[in-house]
Amino acid sequence: MRLQGYQTQIQGVCSKLKLMAIVETNFKVGEMHAIITAPSFAVVKAVQNINNCPLPSRIFQGRQAILDKMHQFFNTDSGNQHIYVLYGLGGAGKTQIALKFIEQSSFSNVFLLDTSKVETIDTGLKGIAVSKSAGDSAQDALMWLQSNDNNWLLFFDNADDPKINLNDFLPKCSHGNIIITSRNPELRSYGAHTLVSDMEEADAITLLLRRANKESSEENLKLATGIVKELYYLPLAIIQASAFISKSEDLKGYLALYHSNRARLLSEKAAQSHDDYAQTVFTTWQISFNQLSHLAATLLQLCSFLHYTGISEDMFSAASKYDFPSWSPPKEELQEPLEFLSHFVEPTTGEWNSLKFLDITNEIKAYSLISFDVKTKLFSIHPLVHAWSHSTLPDETPLQSWMSSILGMCITEIPDDEMELASVQLIPHIVLLEYGNPDRVADFRRAFWRIYYYTGKFKDAQAIAEQVLERSKFLLGDDHPDTLLAMHDLASTYFDLGEFQKAMKPMVLVLEKYTKLLGEDHPHTLSTMGNLASIYSKLGEFQKAKELEVLVLEKRTKLLGEDHPDTLLARNNLASTYHDLCEFQKAQELMVLVLEKHTKLLGEDHPRTLSVMGNLASIYFKLGEFQKAKELEILVLEKRTKLLGEDHPGTLLAMSNLARTYWELGKLQKAMELEVLVLEKRTKILGEDHPDTLLAMENLARTYSDLEEFQKEEELEVPLLEKRRKLLGVDHPETLTVMANLAVTHYTLGDLNKALGLEVEVLQKRRQLLGDKHPDTILAMENLEATYQGLSQQEEMEELEQLIEDTKKLLL
Template identity: 45%
Template sequence: MLLILEHLMYKLKVTEDLPEIPHPCNYFDLIGGTSTGGLIALMLGRLRMSVKDSMEAYGQLVKEVFSDVRFQGGDKKLKTSKLEKAIKQILQAYLASHDPEDKLEDIQDNACKTFAGRATSADPTFFEQIEIRLSGIEEEFVDGGISHNNPTASLLSEAKEWLQTDCEKTHQFFADHFAGTENLYFRFNVEQGLQNIPPNQWEKLSHVAANTRQYIQSQLVITQLAKAATSLSEKRGKVSAGSLAPVLTAIEMGQSQVVPTLVGCPPPSQIFQGRQDILARMKDPFSKDIGKRHVYVLHGLGGSGKTQIALKFLNMMNQYPTPRFTKQFFINASSQQTLDTAFKNIAIANKIGNSFQDALSWLITGTKEWMLLFDNADDPNINLFLFFPQCTHGNIIITSRNPQLAVHGPRSHSKVGNMEETDAIELLLLSAAEDNTVETAKRASEIVKELCYLPLAIIQAGAYISKFNCLDQYLSLYKQDHARLLKEHPEQSHNDYEWTVYTTWQISFKQLSKVAAQFLQLCSLLHHDKIPEAIFQKAAEWTGDVQNVQQARAFLQNFLTPSMIWNQQLFMGIIAEIAAYSLVNRHPGAVLSIHPLVQLWCRNTLANEPKVRECMMDILGMSVMLTDDEDMFRIGLIVHMDSLVQDPATVKPVFLAEYAQIYFDSSRYKEAESLEVTALEKQKQHLGANHSATLLTMENLAVTYHHLGRYQAAEPLEVTVMEKRKQLFGEDHPETLHAMGNWLPQSEGLAVTVLEKQKQLFGADHLETLRAMGNLAATYRWLGRYQESEALEVTVLERQRQVFGADHPDTLHAMAHLAVTYHRLGRYQAAEPLEVTVLEKRTQLFGADHPETLRAMGNLAATYRWLGRFQESEALQVTVLEKQRQVFGVDHPDTLQAMAHLAVTYHQLGRYLEAEPLEVTVLEKRKQLLGADHPDTLYAMENLAATYHQIGRYQESEPLAVTVLEKRRQVFAADHPDTLHAMAHLAIIYHQLGKYQEAEPLEVSVLEKQTQLFGADHPETLHAMRNLATTYHQLGRYQEAKCLCWK
């Protein structure tokens, strides 16, 4: 038996991923035995010994006690002295801090552990009986195994009487009674080869071991050991104390069969909360067409409260003056065995037979309004329809994790999801025995949100809070060790549900095939929502030559035909297998989702998390290698990359570049930078500094630095790329010109050179030439030379139309750039038709939610604002902001841009109090994302300063305006339009503060520069002139003010 137990403990080590083989005392509540089995129970239980130590101690004891040849006679009694000595040696060795004469339990008699060991092994065949004084009376004890060799019943009932001697009879008694409850009762017994070996033949222990190992190797025993390990790991049995009553009664009465006590539907939990929407939907079908068949299916994730909803419904329906259902039967539908047993019990209890068919026939022929509640019908291999009485009357409710069972109630089923927040808060506080006050509700709200409003997790949390009185501390405890808290079973509960959050999912997980389990674990490392199934297909279809992706390709092989073609049916089959336990959900658009707590559980139970993460990173990387032109697919991967890529150093270089590009295209420049820096280091190391791939990464990193506003960091990289390409290819090579073209914002001369060379090499209408022309136009715009920018952009747009057509994305791009330049020039009437066209065409090409479409919408909204069409502007901007939040999230640069534009509109409408919080958010987020010196951050700072100014908070406005002016002088030039705008704004603030002397030189400078840049009649120039005239008037310089006013 110790050998079997050793194997069982090893199974437990594997099941729970433990660092060492556990001790049985940590898993068994009761350990019993008779004869030498009693000694083993004493070692394993009271002495808390490991199986290995128990085997060594037992072997040594048997050898010492039985090795004396004088005691080999058939009818001779072995002296007890050696046995007592051996027992004391074990006690002293493994209970060193206690005297071997200490009592086994804290009771009033003087029985000690040595006596207990002696008494259980006092087989009169070998040993003398033992006399023990109990309460002043000497009593004789012999080995209990003489008449009760199987002590199972004694362990359960703790009764004084013993069962019959026959072990097999006792075993069969319990096996029959618990047949309807899986994985509860196990018996391991080596039947062959050990029948005639008495304990005094210690030298045959090797023979015992050999037969035991052979027994363990049988497939049946292997399966039973695995199931036993699972039950021990889950810590809780599947039978309540109440259901043992018939067994114990039968034991006391000496019965050989237990008459089943029919289990009706128990009442719902006393703390049941919410679910009114589902209860209302359930009531409707059962309230109509009385006398006809009705079936309702509740399906959802384990722990979502399906059973409690069903019980609450039945309780509710039986509160009527006349109960709706005359008989209710609670059926454990978790297996074929439990279903058969439940129907057999129905037959026996109603005295109409003793078989499944008897019960079914009785239900079919009866006319009463019975209700069958099939609970936990989770096994997808069971056709539950076969257990339905085939008649037109009766009522059925099914609870299952398998959504496919909705087929039994096509229009009468509900998916049971998370609770509503208010109900979840009340459930937590009731579970925790806390009053519902403003303060406790606030704490509870934070906790239930962290627990994703899952009922079972909330009840467990409430029990823990109640036990330790830790409502205030629970959230921090949970974040420190959520795995332990979600595994912990409450000592006191409001129902007989035996599983914790984690064990309920572990049960489902163990039913999955190897491939399905791997798929779920891989998906758990992605974001829990909107997981595109296309990731796996695209990865499988990519045939690029990349080293060290064998693990990923081996997994994807499961979904390929022998001819290496993607097999969608195989893939869908795996998803269906997992979805049958509600561990994943499939949504329209071929995307998956995982409940956040299931995702957390999956991650916590990964045996080799780094290898699994590497495999998923390779699959994701392989999938994006085929998707250069699929913008929406790539954008959708952002949240999954955030979840998956924890350390860029663990990503393969070839995938690093693709990941970085996706981040860059989504304006996530900091993340792009991190990946590009890592990729550059690896490429320099493995490929060399002059390799084309290394130079390309260096070039991309420089462009990223530009977008981050880190121009000084970008310049040396761009110079290096340009010089190396000159050395490798020559000055006129396209790659060299491409490098020169990237180094443009600081160098007009380079941009002009690149354009001239591109014309010479490719001609005026070539794509590269038009690209160079667009870059030069962007440089002019950057420098504030809008007229020169306009001239180039008009040319680019005309040629793009000729070469590509009016609807080509590049043509629309050129049109959008020209509209921006018109906007900067104050020519809003000219910008509007271009922006309307761009928006319409992009909506047709990409859809309403595409990033390019949303940018076009934002630009048109800004133009409407400047044209005074505020209602149209606001409506567009609200739409853009909502969609940007949905597509990119709240922290994305495009979302912040939409927020900033809406704030400007509010500002111009005089709704400053609505503008301020938006502007504060934009400024804070841009500082985090882009840095304090980035041009976009300075725009946000300038807008907030203007709002503070309008609401009279001049002291807060002034330092912001001063900072903006100083930074712009550093980044741009003194005569750049943005610098002049900052100068004009600060002058206005000085004016409001009465600092006219400080305002006047700023306004003079602004007027001079504006006149040079835009001309005397430009709106900005006229505005500057008006501001200076006002200042002159305040300074008493009326003549100068009058002259400006006349102008």
């Protein structure tokens, strides 16, 4: 019996020694501390390790909002097991927050498990069973947790592997506490959760200076602010930067070094550490990247060539529908990007399969390497991850060319009436890849011209349009449809740059060739005819514009029907010309009808609907119905700001129109505030010579006049008149308006001789261009009469007074 007892004891010791061997074999330093259990003769020490988690970093900083939320959650007696998930990007500080919370709390037992692998979880649970004399298996540990002690805490650290079903290791009971840290957002389903992302700026600055051993002087605070902004407030990146600064003792020079050596600095482990985290910023993400499938890794790398926000599935799905128009690259030049897209396309139907795309993006999301906004349906990448992903690419990679082609194919498939909104979403990606470069493998220059054009970046659009036209003439000849399309694009760009004379010549040529080659009823011919009419309007040749627009409307109504978008556009353009001809009642009748149809067919938020709404507001303004105009203009401004952004030309137009209406309603301060903003933005975006910039100058000058800030008014009107004469010519109506306004300003400031010279010229040209009966001609007469009176030129004054009286009699 005694021998049998010894044998039993020996078996028990061997069992525990075997367990110890398992633990040592499977021990691996993870994101923090793994549990190491000891053999039976050292159980007390094992319990201390299990019950006493490592302390948080000695330089732990901030995160108080998350800690407060956790304390509130765990202190609430819900009658259920408390489970809290901290999830987010590697290096964001999830483990440190958990350790800080544990340090501040008073749980009866704390068990820390390395959850990076099934084996380490199993080993850790076995250690709990041994320490509590509950057995020697993971199941024994779970049974002990389920049946003992309501206030234990089980800490699953580094639960990053999406293939591990964590539910298999959770105690099945209604008591106890669990904290999980993970890169996988899917684990949110286990309980309460918080996304751990970037630090607050103040906390990030304090952490940097504290770890770098630098005092909080005014200069150091300013330097630290710049550094943490550049590091996007990511805790691990800040720790690495501060460690380097501590070693180099050069806070001031860090950013310059970082800009030229980012990959090295974010991959370098500090010799002296304040915690047990084994990875650097870049290496912690590399571990996640290595777990991705080839397709998921390729998609992430492709997205690294886009802007880090505003990435959509639609970019890829639209590209998959590319139908190879004549002016875009052929199929043989696009084999590789098309092969990539084919993974998400049904082979039998050719339809895009969103579920396949979702599977791949979910794989990337599982490691928090990409995020998805459910409301906007857009993906985003942390800026540092975005930069790091380039380091995963070989020096020579075709992926940039692939992404360029995918975007080019996507843009090609976007209809014109959707381009304004789509271009706002796509322009950050286009600018980042510098798609104006003509040396791309696949030539999508015309597609990229569309983006620059519809976002109002007309100078960039001009450069691309000129390249496309030159190449098309060389390869295809002057009369080829693609050459004519390129010429039309360039003329449209000149138009929006305000270079109306330059726009007219190629547009006339295109219209002649389209009429000859395609016939006068072809959509291309009619579109060109409408655009030429718009040029005539801008040049003040309203009668020519009207004749063309009446013809376009007749043909489009006959060929397409009254409700077709192109017919509605023709009706809108004719109404605008009636507006320019001061036939406001006709303009209103047409525009009201167009707005009704656009709202019904396209919805009230569509860019075309908003344009028509703005045009109708302008007509109401001319009819003196300023309240109606204001209501529409406020709505247009709100919607355009939301849809297009506050710097878009359409938004600035809406802002300018609302300011004009405020001016008419006597709300001069409101008008001035908007006009100053419009002038600043237009000068910056369009340049100081653009017609829209000049219009903004004119409007602000007028408001200064009404606010009796005449010196400011004159400072704007003098250069404005010079620019109008140069760009539009001395006979243009807008030039004459500025000339008349400046004359009044000179008069008000007492410079009557300066006023006289301008007023004589204005009257002469208005009589010649508009006739004696036009309201603007009569106004010019009255202004000149007042100046003659001020200069005591009695004879000239009386002669002009008689002319005014005779003219007004003819109008009765």
